[in-house]
Amino acid sequence: MLTLHYNPLTISAATAIILEELEVPYTPILVDFRENAQQSPAYLALNPKGRVPTLQTPQGVLTETGAILEYLAAQHGPHLIPAAPFQAARMRETMYYLASTVHVNYAHAMRGPRWADLESSWADMTAKAPHTIAASLAYLEGHLDYAPFAIANSLTLADPWLFVLTEFATRLQVDIAQFPKLSAHHLMMNDRYAVRNARVKGMIP
Amino acid sequence: MLTLHYNPLTISAATAIILEELEVPYTPILVDFRENAQQSPAYLALNPKGRVPTLQTPQGVLTETGAILEYLAAQHGPHLIPAAPFQAARMRETMYYLASTVHVNYAHAMRGPRWADLESSWADMTAKAPHTIAASLAYLEGHLDYAPFAIANSLTLADPWLFVLTEFATRLQVDIAQFPKLSAHHLMMNDRYAVRNARVKGMIP
Numbered sequence: 001m002l003t004l005h006y007n008p009l010t011i012s013a014a015t016a017i018i019l020e021e022l023e024v025p026y027t028p029i030l031v032d033f034r035e036n037a038q039q040s041p042a043y044l045a046l047n048p049k050g051r052v053p054t055l056q057t058p059q060g061v062l063t064e065t066g067a068i069l070e071y072l073a074a075q076h077g078p079h080l081i082p083a084a085p086f087q088a089a090r091m092r093e094t095m096y097y098l099a100s101t102v103h104v105n106y107a108h109a110m111r112g113p114r115w116a117d118l119e120s121s122w123a124d125m126t127a128k129a130p131h132t133i134a135a136s137l138a139y140l141e142g143h144l145d146y147a148p149f150a151i152a153n154s155l156t157l158a159d160p161w162l163f164v165l166t167e168f169a170t171r172l173q174v175d176i177a178q179f180p181k182l183s184a185h186h187l188m189m190n191d192r193y194a195v196r197n198a199r200v201k202g203m204i205p
Numbered sequence: 206m207l208t209l210h211y212n213p214l215t216i217s218a219a220t221a222i223i224l225e226e227l228e229v230p231y232t233p234i235l236v237d238f239r240e241n242a243q244q245s246p247a248y249l250a251l252n253p254k255g256r257v258p259t260l261q262t263p264q265g266v267l268t269e270t271g272a273i274l275e276y277l278a279a280q281h282g283p284h285l286i287p288a289a290p291f292q293a294a295r296m297r298e299t300m301y302y303l304a305s306t307v308h309v310n311y312a313h314a315m316r317g318p319r320w321a322d323l324e325s326s327w328a329d330m331t332a333k334a335p336h337t338i339a340a341s342l343a344y345l346e347g348h349l350d351y352a353p354f355a356i357a358n359s360l361t362l363a364d365p366w367l368f369v370l371t372e373f374a375t376r377l378q379v380d381i382a383q384f385p386k387l388s389a390h391h392l393m394m395n396d397r398y399a400v401r402n403a404r405v406k407g408m409i410p
Contacts, residue, residue, distance in 0.1 A: 048344060092269070100309065121330065
């Protein structure tokens with residue numbers, strides 16, 4: 001059995017969507033950031049990084065969205081990774097860009113203390129974040145296939161991740177209507193059964 | 206034939222080491238940051254992100270270290286990915302942490318303008334970077350196997366990446382001697398034929 005430690009305002013939503021897509025049974029456990037539960041001794045014993053998602057598997061604990069999604073595909077849904085190595089690499093290129101650039105741009109809106117100590121620096125980062133987010137979404141608008149999925153014509157691990165980060169944009173006053181392909185992708189994903197189900201369960205706000 | 210666009214002071218060194226490990230022929234092309242070559246129209250046409258590494262393959266262009274390493278393993282060296290899904294996931298957990306946390310901590314030492322506009326913010330980030338780098342290396346000191354490789358007893362894609370980021374620490378006055386397991390891993394990797402060969406070719410400083 002799998003246990004997913006999640007918070008609906010975070011990227012753990014991408015893992016929840018893949019679990020719903022694969023119809024894999026899992027136990028969701030809310031990590032309540034309002035109570036700083038991600039820093040509780042019990043949670044840190046599970047994941048010393050104090051972040052979500054954390055997935056408990058029969059073999060042990062996994063962190064990092066990209067690793068968790070790859071594990072779920074390997075165990076339950078190899079069809080979510082393109083069979084051709086170059087297409088699989090394009091999927092992973094997208095996933096690494098989402099993890100190391102797009103998500104990091106978002107984090108600067110509210111998580112400045114991770115990288116700087118002065119309040120003036122945090123305000124500076126918060127002010128710049130909508131611009132760096134828009135720039136990284138513009139790159140994705142031009143780079144992906146939207147055929148209709150991010151990589152060619154079937155759902156891959158990149159799609160729910162892209163969907164969740166696109167959804168985050170609206171919260172930070174970045175208007176995704178300026179990116180018609182991303183917007184269409186977002187609408188398509190939003191109406192998938194797995195996404196609607198994840199919302200009903202409170203895994204996405 | 207593969208063409209690797211690289212700069213020896215960057216994470217492109219990890220791709221060079223894997224190419225040397227696999228003894229795959231490739232053409233290296235230096236992207237000279239002193240001449241801002243990463244922003245030249247010709248380079249941006251290849252990789253609009255203006256970063257390295259960029260790998261030209263017979264099927265097209267790939268960016269992002271994690272995607273490039275996975276592609277090279279799929280095409281030329283499946284033994285560099287653990288066969289067991291959970292161990293493969295632990296390798297990818299390490300790779301995503303290196304990409305989205307450790308590398309990003311490093312980037313704040315010198316690339317503050319990516320995320321803030323004021324000189325005072327950049328100085329603040331530069332001052333904090335050695336602390337965030339040391340914290341993320343401390344996490345890796347406690348989390349990996351060192352048996353003797355990052356994941357169990359054989360080389361995986363995580364090892365050269367970990368090696369290169371450990372090597373970067375010294376440049377930023379982070380003393381890796383405080384992390385005995387990481388230091389031993391670094392010494393072991395440093396003496397591998399592939400790493401020495403990459404140095405001789407100028408792919409690592």
